[in-house]
Amino acid sequence: MTPHLLALTAALFLSALSPPVEPSPAEASPAAPSLAVPSPAVPAVPAVPAVPADLRAAPVSFGGSEGLPLHGTVLSPVAGKPARPGVVLVHGSGTGTPRTKLLTEAVAFARQGLSVLIYDKRSRDYSLFERSYAQLAGDALGAVAALRSQPGVDPAKVGLWGFSEGGWVVPLAATRSRDVAFTILVGANSGQPLRQQTWAVAAGLRKAGVTGSLVDRAEPHLYRTIADGDLFPEPYYDPTPVIAAMRRPVLGIWGVHDLLTPPAESPRGFAEALEKGGNRHYTFRFFADADHAVHRTPDGGVTRLPELAPGYAALVGSWVHGVTAGEPPGTRWSGPDPVQDAPTMPMDPPAGWESSNVQLAALLLLVIAFTAYPVVALVRRLRGRSRTPVTGAARFLSAGGLTVVLGSFCYLSYLLMTGGKQATTGPVLAGRPIVWLALQALAVASVVAAVLTALAWRRAAASVPAGERVRLGVLLCGGLVFVPWSLYWGLLLP
Numbered sequence: 374m375t376p377h378l379l380a381l382t383a384a385l386f387l388s389a390l391s392p393p394v395e396p397s398p399a400e401a402s403p404a405a406p407s408l409a410v411p412s413p414a415v416p417a418v419p420a421v422p423a424v425p426a427d428l429r430a431a432p433v434s435f436g437g438s439e440g441l442p443l444h445g446t447v448l449s450p451v452a453g454k455p456a457r458p459g460v461v462l463v464h465g466s467g468t469g470t471p472r473t474k475l476l477t478e479a480v481a482f483a484r485q486g487l488s489v490l491i492y493d494k495r496s497r498d499y500s501l502f503e504r505s506y507a508q509l510a511g512d513a514l515g516a517v518a519a520l521r522s523q524p525g526v527d528p529a530k531v532g533l534w535g536f537s538e539g540g541w542v543v544p545l546a547a548t549r550s551r552d553v554a555f556t557i558l559v560g561a562n563s564g565q566p567l568r569q570q571t572w573a574v575a576a577g578l579r580k581a582g583v584t585g586s587l588v589d590r591a592e593p594h595l596y597r598t599i600a601d602g603d604l605f606p607e608p609y610y611d612p613t614p615v616i617a618a619m620r621r622p623v624l625g626i627w628g629v630h631d632l633l634t635p636p637a638e639s640p641r642g643f644a645e646a647l648e649k650g651g652n653r654h655y656t657f658r659f660f661a662d663a664d665h666a667v668h669r670t671p672d673g674g675v676t677r678l679p680e681l682a683p684g685y686a687a688l689v690g691s692w693v694h695g696v697t698a699g700e701p702p703g704t705r706w707s708g709p710d711p712v713q714d715a716p717t718m719p720m721d722p723p724a725g726w727e728s729s730n731v732q733l734a735a736l737l738l739l740v741i742a743f744t745a746y747p748v749v750a751l752v753r754r755l756r757g758r759s760r761t762p763v764t765g766a767a768r769f770l771s772a773g774g775l776t777v778v779l780g781s782f783c784y785l786s787y788l789l790m791t792g793g794k795q796a797t798t799g800p801v802l803a804g805r806p807i808v809w810l811a812l813q814a815l816a817v818a819s820v821v822a823a824v825l826t827a828l829a830w831r832r833a834a835a836s837v838p839a840g841e842r843v844r845l846g847v848l849l850c851g852g853l854v855f856v857p858w859s860l861y862w863g864l865l866l867p
Contacts, residue, residue: 396843421446422473428483435519437495438511445472445492445516447523458525458530458697459488460557460689461516463509463546465537465666469496474535481681482534485690490520504606509538510545517552530554530697532621534689535561536666537586537634541612548618557624557698559688560665562634563616563642564717565577567608571596572717573633576791576797579714580632580675584804586863587788594727594862595785601722602729609722616643617650622696624656624689628663628682629711630674636711644704654701656692659708660685673712727861735858736778742851743775749844763837764829767848770822776814781864784808803857816864823852 424430430446437443449457460482462475472491479489495512498505513533521528532555535543540561547553563568571593578588598606625643627636647655663682664670670677696702725731746767762768791797798806805813830837830845837845845863859865 379808395764397664406839420475424448424476424480424483427451428480431523433490433492433519433523435492435515437515438508441495441497441512443492443495443512443515445490445519445522446479446480449488449490449523449525450486452481453486453488453525455525456527456530456710457486457488457525458532458554458693459490459520460532460534460693461492461513461520462534463513463516463535463539463542465539466492466744467494467562468499477681478534478686479680481686482689485686485693487690487693488520488523490523490525493514502604502606506541506545506607506610509542510549513539513542513546514550514552515545517550521552522614528552532693532696534559537561537757540634541566541607541610544612544615544619547621548615553621555622555624555693556619557626557693558643559626559667560628560631560634560841561625561639561643562644563612563639564635565609567596567600567605568717568720569634570605571720572635572715574796575718576632576714577791578788578798580673581796581798582804583796583806586866587805587809590861590863590866591781591785592788593720595789597720597723597727598729598732600720607709608720613642613646616641616646616704617652619647619650619652622653622654622656622701623647624658624669624692624702626658626660626685626688627662627711628665628667628670628672628674629659629709629781630663631665631711632674632682633665635713635717637713638717640706641750653704655704656702657706658688659711661709735854736782738854739774739778739851739858742847742854743771743778746771746844746848763833763841763845764826766822766825767827767845770819770826771848773815773819773822774851777812777819777859777864778855780808780815781862782811785862816859819852819858820859821856821863823849826852 383729420430421430427450428448429451430448432444433447434442434444440638462478464470464475468855470493472493475491479491482489495509513535517531517533521531531552533546533553534557535541536559538834540558543556543558547556552805574596575588575592596605600604623643625640627634627640629636636659644655644657647653660667660682662669662671663685664674664677666677667682667685668677669680692702723729750762788798798808800807802810826845827849830849856865
């Protein structure tokens, strides 16, 4: 038995999903690293993106972690002052994300008098299954070194900006080098990646009107199974000790309609960690009508418009100029209250009895038990040895149980694929998707069928041949396991 086959199968269904889910700011919906083989080498001579006439763009190459060659572009104002501040922009999740995904932010910040470095994210050693925040932090520090050496940039005034996943990467980089003068965090999360991802998908389900066991049990259990199968990178990474070790000024920015990072909890976690470390030079700002990337949103965070939230770029410019001029900010919170409909849930590693190996064993047992009954009947028919079943309930248990097992797995996987921002659940009735309600009803009926089958066998025990007893025993063994399995996944709960 392959230890992580169950989680791998789930990952195949989730090939369009990125754990953690977070799109690049220029995108309208969550991006996703796929299961495809990472793209080979980055071009040796990278193209320079077109920029407005008031800005100039210069190509730059540098070494990331383990000397990986990385390429980017530095945007600066044509009429920029000498010894100006600089900022490196660090992507959210996604393998090989091109620098152009952050071009909107780079142009806006450069027009505030900054030199801004954007670079193509690595694809080597980074995928749906594998990533290292420490390695990504090394890439970011390579970019900092490159920007510090650019003409017109004051090397003592270069900082880091991190979006979403970059909110875990940038603090690591900032605590590893004195060359980072400040940090800016956008849509950043102060909790564990698995906890954030589970909340984000649950938020999408709730926004679609879903409540009950599908959100409270099935969705988090599937994520814990995937993580236990080593297919969710860095699931239990704890950023709080790193945040507490940050000593330079921090600017935290969140859209009030962030559906991918809990916008009420995350800032509190950052503040608590910074205060614990003795750093009171932080400024937190919330922007109205803004989403995860602090772009404008017309519908509560579901749709991302190309434009940045009004005042976002100006805040970055004024804050960076003030900090690098020797005016460290005091503690300050401002902006409207963020909208977070539900708290995050703790996501501890599964106990031994609910591990991915146990889930795999249960899944295989159920499939074999429910499939064996009709297969044996088919073989008997082909051999001309058909036999009247002890009860029709046995047929229902076989068909119904198999449908629930495979159907619920496929439906849950589909929901995770579409669960960021706005889940695609199909019609919802009384807080339950019709598909899930049908699976729940079929699960209840299958349990009843198991009981009826056991009673019928007991009444006719004396007349049941040995071969049929084996066949019924295997089926009822599946029915016995089906009950706790269905309870665990919420199929027998409201």
